[in-house]
Amino acid sequence: MPVQRGYRQACGIARGLDIVGERWSLLVVRELLFGPKRFTDLQQALPVASPNALSDRLRELTDAGVVRRRQLPPPGNVRVYELTRWGRDLEPIVVALGTWALATPPTPGQTFVSADSAMLTIRTYFTSAFTPTSMPTEQPEATLRIELSDHGPAGVFGVRLTSAGAEVAHEPPEEPDAVLTTRTDALLTAFGCNDLAELVATGAVITGDPEVVRRLIAGVRVPASTDRHSNGTSS
Known part of the structure; x- marks a missing residue:
């Protein structure tokens, strides 16, 4: 400045x-x-x-x-x-x-989400502690190729899930365990869900191991919006 x-x-x-x-x-x-x-x-x-x-x-x-x-x-x-x-x-x-x-919801004009912003959500909020109940507690590392179709080539990323979290890079793995092609808004809405049905219903395409995709989606727990006027108290 x-x-x-x-x-x-x-x-x-x-x-x-x-x-x-x-x-x-x-x-x-x-x-x-x-x-x-x-x-x-x-x-x-x-x-x-x-x-x-x-x-x-x-x-x-x-x-x-x-x-x-x-x-x-x-x-x-x-x-x-x-x-x-x-x-x-x-x-x-x-x-x-x-x-x-996140304590305040977006306004009607705040709709655009860049590809990197969406993937930063994964890197920030993914935790292996939240996984579908059908999966064992200790899980091996897994890799994904994510294609955000509304961002074109800029929306292609690689994700590696580990016990420590999620590693994200612009370079996707050569042989990922799963490939997820979806729109950014559908991905953000699906975070925290154990069921992939709603994501697939939006037109998302999953190839490879769907359980790896479910592990990713279920593990991203974005903090919920709170009442910013409550001063941390509840009635």
Whole structure:
């Protein structure tokens, strides 16, 4: 953030906001948590951001040391943006902010969910403690290829389920245990369910081992919205 628009306070919170408090900055960070992206990829994930605003944010984050630009070697040979090591330290802050905001429901205008945002939900909230009752407590590692059909090539991910959680990457496994093709909204709605019937009814296609998909869906437990005006008390 330019100095004249900064808070001019030594407080760490103010200094942090001077760096990532500008509109779109933290969403750029969110979109880079799974790896580098081209400018066009970021535009697709942040469709409301104007090209000028996105360019400004990337320049400011680069100048601050949060993001860096890199030229991919051939055959890619394109320029990408990626988080620095310091920039990656923002992940728990981004996740905590998102979890805090779950206390209030989205407005009618808040409908778009980027592919990386949906997959960050899996990485954040999947726990092997929540699995279908028909499955044994101790389960082997399993891999999935997830294709979010409404995001095209940007919606293809690999997921590995372990006893410690879910690992997510843009590169899918060569021979996954299961492949799930679905729309983003259908996936988000299905999280926490033990039954895949409703997900399949939306047009989702599952190939391979459906129990692996059921294990994933059942294990993602997103905190429910609460009454933000209750101050933590109940009547």
